[in-house]
Amino acid sequence: MMETLLFRFTLLCLGLSLISVGGAPSILPEMHRQLVDNWGVITDRTFAESLALAQAAPGPNIMVISLLGWRVAGLWGLILASIGIILPTTVLAVGAGRVYARLMSAAWFPTFKVGLPPVVLGLLAASGVLTATLSVHNWFGASLTGGAALFAAFSRRNPVIALLSAAALAVLARQIGLIDLSQH
Amino acid sequence: MRGVWSLDSSNLSPKPAQLEQVSAQPATDTLEAANVSCANITSADLFWTFLQVGLYGFGGIAAIGRHMIVERRKWLNEQDYAALLGLCQILPGGNVLNVAAILGDRYCGPAGAFWAVAGLFAMPLLILVAIAGIYDQIADLPDVQAAIAGAAAAASGLLIGTSVKMMRALKLRLLALTFALIAFLAVAIFRLPLVWTLAVLMPLCLAATFWERRR
Numbered sequence: 380m381m382e383t384l385l386f387r388f389t390l391l392c393l394g395l396s397l398i399s400v401g402g403a404p405s406i407l408p409e410m411h412r413q414l415v416d417n418w419g420v421i422t423d424r425t426f427a428e429s430l431a432l433a434q435a436a437p438g439p440n441i442m443v444i445s446l447l448g449w450r451v452a453g454l455w456g457l458i459l460a461s462i463g464i465i466l467p468t469t470v471l472a473v474g475a476g477r478v479y480a481r482l483m484s485a486a487w488f489p490t491f492k493v494g495l496p497p498v499v500l501g502l503l504a505a506s507g508v509l510t511a512t513l514s515v516h517n518w519f520g521a522s523l524t525g526g527a528a529l530f531a532a533f534s535r536r537n538p539v540i541a542l543l544s545a546a547a548l549a550v551l552a553r554q555i556g557l558i559d560l561s562q563h
Numbered sequence: 564m565r566g567v568w569s570l571d572s573s574n575l576s577p578k579p580a581q582l583e584q585v586s587a588q589p590a591t592d593t594l595e596a597a598n599v600s601c602a603n604i605t606s607a608d609l610f611w612t613f614l615q616v617g618l619y620g621f622g623g624i625a626a627i628g629r630h631m632i633v634e635r636r637k638w639l640n641e642q643d644y645a646a647l648l649g650l651c652q653i654l655p656g657g658n659v660l661n662v663a664a665i666l667g668d669r670y671c672g673p674a675g676a677f678w679a680v681a682g683l684f685a686m687p688l689l690i691l692v693a694i695a696g697i698y699d700q701i702a703d704l705p706d707v708q709a710a711i712a713g714a715a716a717a718a719s720g721l722l723i724g725t726s727v728k729m730m731r732a733l734k735l736r737l738l739a740l741t742f743a744l745i746a747f748l749a750v751a752i753f754r755l756p757l758v759w760t761l762a763v764l765m766p767l768c769l770a771a772t773f774w775e776r777r778r
Binding site for chain 2: 396397398399400401402403404405428432433434435436437438439440441442445446449457461465467468469471472473475476477479480487490491492493494495496497498499500501502503504505506507508509510511514515520521523524525526527528529530531532533535537538539541542543544545546547548549550552553554559560561
């Protein structure tokens with residue numbers, strides 16, 4: 380029974396990996412539909428908690444799939460989910476990277492290279508705004524977002540400085556009774 | 564086959580020493596040339612660099628990924644990184660994960676891709692398993708919640724700021740800025756699906772860039 384589940388889950392990861400344009404967000408709805416609604420192997424609550432937990436941990440957002448694997452089938456679930464979600468896209472990326480490198484000598488490549496970034500940069504800012512609408516609920520959170528945006532835009536220093544400062548400021552604000560970000 | 568990578572790495576504004584070494588190799592001597600680029604950036608470099616990207620990448624790794632690759636290691640300049648990120652966006656899989664795989668393979672072949680990706684996931688997976696074990700005990704502590712909420716708010720800001728920084732560094736022209744704005748509005752305001760936004764805007768943006776250059 381467990382082996383069948385593990386096998387099906389690994390297949391699910393391998394398949395969803397290939398349509399995960401933009402990372403985890405694009406495949407989470409289908410993951411939820413299969414794991415919670417169709418298979419009933421984890422609850423809605425566990426699914427939501429795994430999302431929150433993966434958000435709180437550092438690293439690529441696709442790691443939420445590893446965590447779901449752990450919830451579904453323990454250590455083997457975690458290992459197979461990770462491999463299943465990472466391997467197909469990595470192989471594809473290496474192949475695409477080799478084709479891309481070959482094109483570099485083409486006469487039209489410099490123009491191609493200029494045309495690639497604009498849409499991505501718009502999407503990068505959009506993902507910042509989307510995550511902010513989920514995590515920012517008051518003026519204090521908004522000013523942390525704004526401060527971090529200015530830091531990233533104008534400083535060459537490590538972005539982790541902004542993250543640690545914001546976390547420390549939030550704790551400080553709670554301690555002195557200014558505002559409590561843990562409540563909303 | 565391998566010669567492509569060495570030729571490619573001379574295209575990536577490498578450190579001066581690397582450039583000299585690469586150009587000192589005859590272009591036909593592909594194996595030697597490949598070894599040169601691999602000698603400069605090793606699998607260990609790849610592993611260690613992407614280990615830090617994963618470790619510091621709270622709330623998304625786009626900001627720290629660019630910082631490590633462009634500012635700290637100077638493996639790519641801003642334009643080459645932005646273009647590679649564009650390629651990685653249209654491929655399935657996380658953007659920075661794809662960047663790790665492609666750079667790893669470019670510098671050290673399939674083994675490099677493996678070590679870069681392994682580095683990216685090593686620490687976050689350990690941390691995730693560790694905090695999953697204690698999450699129930701600490702998640703309800705108000706200070707912990709406040710710290711996570713504060714860092715999450717800042718993480719959103721880092722994404723916006725990194726986008727602004729790259730736009731400034733690339734000196735985007737009006738046409739490019741228009742496409743960036745449309746992509747932003749489509750996803751952030753109108754909440755259109757990412758895949759459709761990409762499928763429509765990416766070809767249009769490339770076509771418009773070629774059209775603008777041709778005039």
